[in-house]
Structures are given as structure tokens and as C-alpha cells.
Amino acid sequence: MKNVVIAQSGGPTSVINNSLRGAIETFLSSGKIGKIYGARMGILGVLNEELVDITAQDPKQIKLLERTPSAGVIGSCRYKIKSQEDLERIVEVFKAHNVGYFLYCGGEDSMDTANKVSLLARERGLEVICVGIPKTIDNDLGGKLQEDGTFAICDHDPGYGSVARNTAINVLEANEENKASYTSDPVLVIGVMGRKMGFITASARLADPRREMPLLIILPEALSQDDYKSNLEYITEKVNEVLKAHKRCIIVIGEGVNVGDLGILKDSFGHAQFSAAEKSAEQVLANYLNGLDRKDEKGRARSRLVVSGIARYEKPGTRQRREIAYVSEVDLREAYEVGAYAAKLALNGETGYMATIRRIPGEKYQVEYSKIPLNVVANSAREFPKKWISENKVDVTDDFVKWAMPLIGGPLPEFANFKEIMAPKLCRDYIPAGLREQGA
Structure with missing residues (x-):
């Protein structure tokens, strides 16, 4: 059976690890894969051949990914593939470790990397299924606002809701x-941010x-x-x-x-x-x-x-994107589901796609999970x-x-709000001495 490599790229989010968990649990329950490796520090982990054996981890640690913020478990990076040599190295490492599935979680630049790997694998006759998982707090991965009030390509990105x-x-x-x-x-x-x-x-x-x-x-x-x-x-x-x-x-x-x-x-x-x-x-x-x-x-x-x-x-500061205390339960759930959907695409042999979230038009909030070609989303960014x-x-x-x-997600905190029911004034008007010089 073929092995899996999962990597994360770019700035982390408070729910990024739940996408990782969704993919891992879907692969493990399929019975169709061998090992699942996490690339240490994103695509750099592939280039450096630093692959964490996720299948060897205690199942409790996999479960804890749900409430573990940021990307510290397997790491992330901001490394742009600029040379053919890097791409050839990726193919070399994938061949050596019998990798048949590559999932990359990130924004539009990460989807560009996944697309390049997918194209080269196809060119080299290497049977590697490449699928992207969307992630970005900026919510900039996706298309334009449509007439029905939803966004094309990806309605919203996991990480933004939180x-x-x-x-x-x-x-x-x-x-x-x-x-x-x-x-x-x-x-x-x-x-x-x-x-x-x-x-x-x-x-x-x-x-x-x-x-x-x-x-x-x-x-x-x-x-x-x-x-x-x-x-x-x-x-x-x-x-x-x-x-x-x-x-x-x-x-x-x-x-x-x-x-x-x-x-x-x-x-x-x-x-x-x-x-x-x-x-x-x-x-x-x-x-x-x-x-x-x-x-x-x-x-x-x-x-x-x-x-x-x-x-x-x-x-x-960066606490905005990593805090688990303020996580959106909707965001957390959708991050898991889109990660799981990406794994399902891979298991079905559908390469060159990014799993995506589509909002179903209507008054009631509903979403469905679908796919979009990597070359459509790579290096694209929506506008507010x-x-x-x-x-x-x-x-x-x-x-x-x-x-x-x-x-x-759910309702925001509700704070006390006293009505200004004041006692009647019984004394003469008075301006505090320290405020008189200010003309208050």
C-alpha cells in the first residue's frame, strides 16, 4: 500500500490541526494506505527528508489535535518552490518513501506548490495524488462575490471564522x-492582522x-x-x-x-x-x-x-490567529470536514484538486464540500x-x-449594561479643580 505525506504551509490558525485530524482519521479508517507522514516544517520537511511518522503516534495525541492551536505539532514554513531542482528532490523523496498521496494545507501560494508537484509527478509518471486543503485567517483564498451572496471557488477559508x-x-x-x-x-x-x-x-x-x-x-x-x-x-x-x-x-x-x-x-x-x-x-x-x-x-x-x-x-499580534479559547465551533467543525473531504478525494484517485467549502444560498446557513482544480486557485486571491x-x-x-x-459560531459574551438611573442632584454645580485649567 502507498504512504501519505501531509504538510502545512504559511501562517497557522487556531483550527489548522483539526483539518490535519480530519485527513488523518479518514485515511486511517480507509484501510487503503500504509504510513501517514507529517512533513516537518511544511514542504521543507519533504526537501530535507524529515517526515514524522503519524501512524506511530498514540491515538490520544491524534484526538488532541482538535483542540491544539497553531501549527507546532508538525510545523509550517514560508518557502516558495522556485527551482526545478527542488521539484526533482520532492519526487526523489516521494519515490524513496513509497508516497502515493500528498496533501498540502495552506493558502493560494501553497496551492501553487501542490499544483507544481502534481504536474511534475504526472510528467514523471509517478503515481502521487496531490490534493490541497484550504487554510488562511485573511480569508483571501477564493473567488469573487456572486449574485447569490456567496463567494466562488471557496466561500470562506478555515481559520477565518475563529x-x-x-x-x-x-x-x-x-x-x-x-x-x-x-x-x-x-x-x-x-x-x-x-x-x-x-x-x-x-x-x-x-x-x-x-x-x-x-x-x-x-x-x-x-x-x-x-x-x-x-x-x-x-x-x-x-x-x-x-x-x-x-x-x-x-x-x-x-x-x-x-x-x-x-x-x-x-x-x-x-x-x-x-x-x-x-x-x-x-x-x-x-x-x-x-x-x-x-x-x-x-x-x-x-x-x-x-x-x-x-x-x-x-x-x-499573532495571538489573534492562534488562540483556542475563542475558537469558533463552526470553524472547528468545517476545518475537520474539509480535511476529511481532501483525504476522500485522494483515496478516490482525484489528483490536482483543492477541497473547498461552498455555501448553499438561502436564509439558513448551510455548506457543502466540493473540489476545485489547483490551477484555478493557485496564486489567486479574492478582494473584499x-x-x-x-x-x-x-x-x-x-x-x-x-x-x-x-x-x-455561537453567541458572543453578554456583558452587564446598567441603565443611567441617577440620583437627583442636590448640590451646586461644580467643576473639579484639576479640570478647570483644561477648560472642561
């Missing part, structure tokens, strides 16, 4: 903090679908790609509008919003690595709102905020629909909320 839930809960918690501290910290700027794609940023609205919070959502696609100064000025204008109405403001900004040169590093695929940048979008924006670029003669910042106090910023960006450029529409809400 990071969207994580973001929404963070916004709910940040709102409670902002309500408590706005007299000194009226503005909180929260940076989220997503490179040039706004799906994660947009998920902040899922925390407040009724639009009751003083919340601004700034997607990379919404503002100018060239004029960062006008972007900063426009955001400041919108922030002050919210401050005048609510005295406080929460801003969720995508890491790829153009706010000037951030000193960004890039990986081997040419993708920006914002988590390793010299500066971050939320930091630059908070500094601008606080007026650090226009200090007075005494070196004091001259704030651009229309209320007293400062803008703070926070960068949740422009019609889902609000007219004021600092929010998203209800159509996005309707599409995304089912992906984050």
Missing part, C-alpha cells in the same frame, strides 16, 4: 474598558451589529493606496465626529492601511510581514491623533483630538467586496454582517 470571533470578542471587551477610562483615554486604536485584505478588520462589526458603540472600522481597501497624509486627516476627522457625539471612540484598523512607511519586511513570497515591521498602523495613527509630530516649543504634543485625553493603541464598504469609508455594511455572522 479569528473573526476573536476580533469581535476583543472589541466587546475593549468597549467595556473604553467606557471605564474615556475621561483620560478617550480613544483606543486596535490593530488587527490582514495584510491588504479587510475581512478580519470588518469582523469588528460583528461585536456591534446594532451599531450602538462609538466604533470606527478602517479597512486597507477603503482608503487611498497612495496618499497616506489624506488618509490620516480623514480618519482624524471621523474620529472627532464620534468624539463630539460620544466623548469616546474605538478604532479598529487593518495592519495594511496606508498610513505611511512602516519599514515592512517581506517573506520569500513577497508578502508583507507587518508583525515584524519597524512601526505599525495603529501606532502611527495614535501618534498622529496625539499630535506627536507637531510638538510645541516646550516639546509638548499638540493633540488633534477635540476632547481632552490621549489616544492609546494596542497590537494583539467594495459594495460591503460603507459610504463613509470607516465601516462595513449589513450585507457583510449577514454573510460573516454564521462563521463565528
Whole structure:
């Protein structure tokens, strides 16, 4: 019987290992395969012939994959196949280990690698079935928005639902903090992951679908790609509008919003690595709102905020994509099922495909699992629909909320909300002494 190699590529997610589990359990129950190997550190594990024997593991460890976040079990990589020599090496290792099935879990670049391996195997007469498993928190693997409200190729990517839930809960918690501290910290700027794609940023609205919070959502696609100064000025204008109405403001900004040169590093695929940048979008924006670029003669910042106090910023960092505590049960289930479906494609001899998730149109949320040729999805990336960006450029529409809400699983936490039933004032009006100099 032929053996299996499974590998993971790119940034991890909180549910990536459940796709691995889905594939492993499907292969093991088939009785049609020999060994299952996990390539240590993605495709590099194949090139270096570092293959973890998964079939030799305790079954309990396979089960634990369901609730194990990130990709540390077998590892991942950001290595781009650029040479024929690398491809020939992959064929050599597969031949040596009697590999008949290769499953690669990742984004569009990973699907490109899987496609190249599939084509070369066919060219060399090597009987290797190559199948892709979708994964990306950015939700950028897939096609355009269709007339029926679903996306072509892959409606949504495993990993996105959990990071969207994580973001929404963070916004709910940040709102409670902002309500408590706005007299000194009226503005909180929260940076989220997503490179040039706004799906994660947009998920902040899922925390407040009724639009009751003083919340601004700034997607990379919404503002100018060239004029960062006008972007900063426009955001400041919108922030002050919210401050005048609510005295406080929460801003969720995508890491790829153009706010000037951030000193960004890039990986081997040419993708920006914002988590390793010299500066971050939320930091630059908070500094601008606080007026650090226009200090007075005494070196004091001259704030651009229309209320007293400062803008703070926070960068949740890569914890957004790895936390299991905020996992979406829908995302977890679908990650398993799409991994299992990929294994079924392989066992049926269907090579050169990626397993995909299709949403069934209708009011009730339902999906089905299908396949798409690797050459269709390789190196393709969808765009956040422009019609889902609000007219004021600092929010998203209800159509996005309707599409995304089912992906984050069960209800979000509900926090206490006191009505402002105040005791009658019995004393004279009074301005705290420390606030009189500020003109409060």
C-alpha cells in the first residue's frame, strides 16, 4: 500500500490541526494506505527528508489535535518552490518513501506548490495524488462575490471564522474598558492582522451589529493606496465626529492601511510581514491623533483630538490567529470536514484538486464540500467586496454582517449594561479643580 505525506504551509490558525485530524482519521479508517507522514516544517520537511511518522503516534495525541492551536505539532514554513531542482528532490523523496498521496494545507501560494508537484509527478509518471486543503485567517483564498451572496471557488477559508470571533470578542471587551477610562483615554486604536485584505478588520462589526458603540472600522481597501497624509486627516476627522457625539471612540484598523512607511519586511513570497515591521498602523495613527509630530516649543504634543485625553493603541499580534479559547465551533467543525473531504478525494484517485467549502444560498446557513482544480486557485486571491464598504469609508455594511455572522459560531459574551438611573442632584454645580485649567 502507498504512504501519505501531509504538510502545512504559511501562517497557522487556531483550527489548522483539526483539518490535519480530519485527513488523518479518514485515511486511517480507509484501510487503503500504509504510513501517514507529517512533513516537518511544511514542504521543507519533504526537501530535507524529515517526515514524522503519524501512524506511530498514540491515538490520544491524534484526538488532541482538535483542540491544539497553531501549527507546532508538525510545523509550517514560508518557502516558495522556485527551482526545478527542488521539484526533482520532492519526487526523489516521494519515490524513496513509497508516497502515493500528498496533501498540502495552506493558502493560494501553497496551492501553487501542490499544483507544481502534481504536474511534475504526472510528467514523471509517478503515481502521487496531490490534493490541497484550504487554510488562511485573511480569508483571501477564493473567488469573487456572486449574485447569490456567496463567494466562488471557496466561500470562506478555515481559520477565518475563529479569528473573526476573536476580533469581535476583543472589541466587546475593549468597549467595556473604553467606557471605564474615556475621561483620560478617550480613544483606543486596535490593530488587527490582514495584510491588504479587510475581512478580519470588518469582523469588528460583528461585536456591534446594532451599531450602538462609538466604533470606527478602517479597512486597507477603503482608503487611498497612495496618499497616506489624506488618509490620516480623514480618519482624524471621523474620529472627532464620534468624539463630539460620544466623548469616546474605538478604532479598529487593518495592519495594511496606508498610513505611511512602516519599514515592512517581506517573506520569500513577497508578502508583507507587518508583525515584524519597524512601526505599525495603529501606532502611527495614535501618534498622529496625539499630535506627536507637531510638538510645541516646550516639546509638548499638540493633540488633534477635540476632547481632552490621549489616544492609546494596542497590537494583539499573532495571538489573534492562534488562540483556542475563542475558537469558533463552526470553524472547528468545517476545518475537520474539509480535511476529511481532501483525504476522500485522494483515496478516490482525484489528483490536482483543492477541497473547498461552498455555501448553499438561502436564509439558513448551510455548506457543502466540493473540489476545485489547483490551477484555478493557485496564486489567486479574492478582494473584499467594495459594495460591503460603507459610504463613509470607516465601516462595513449589513450585507457583510449577514454573510460573516454564521462563521463565528455561537453567541458572543453578554456583558452587564446598567441603565443611567441617577440620583437627583442636590448640590451646586461644580467643576473639579484639576479640570478647570483644561477648560472642561
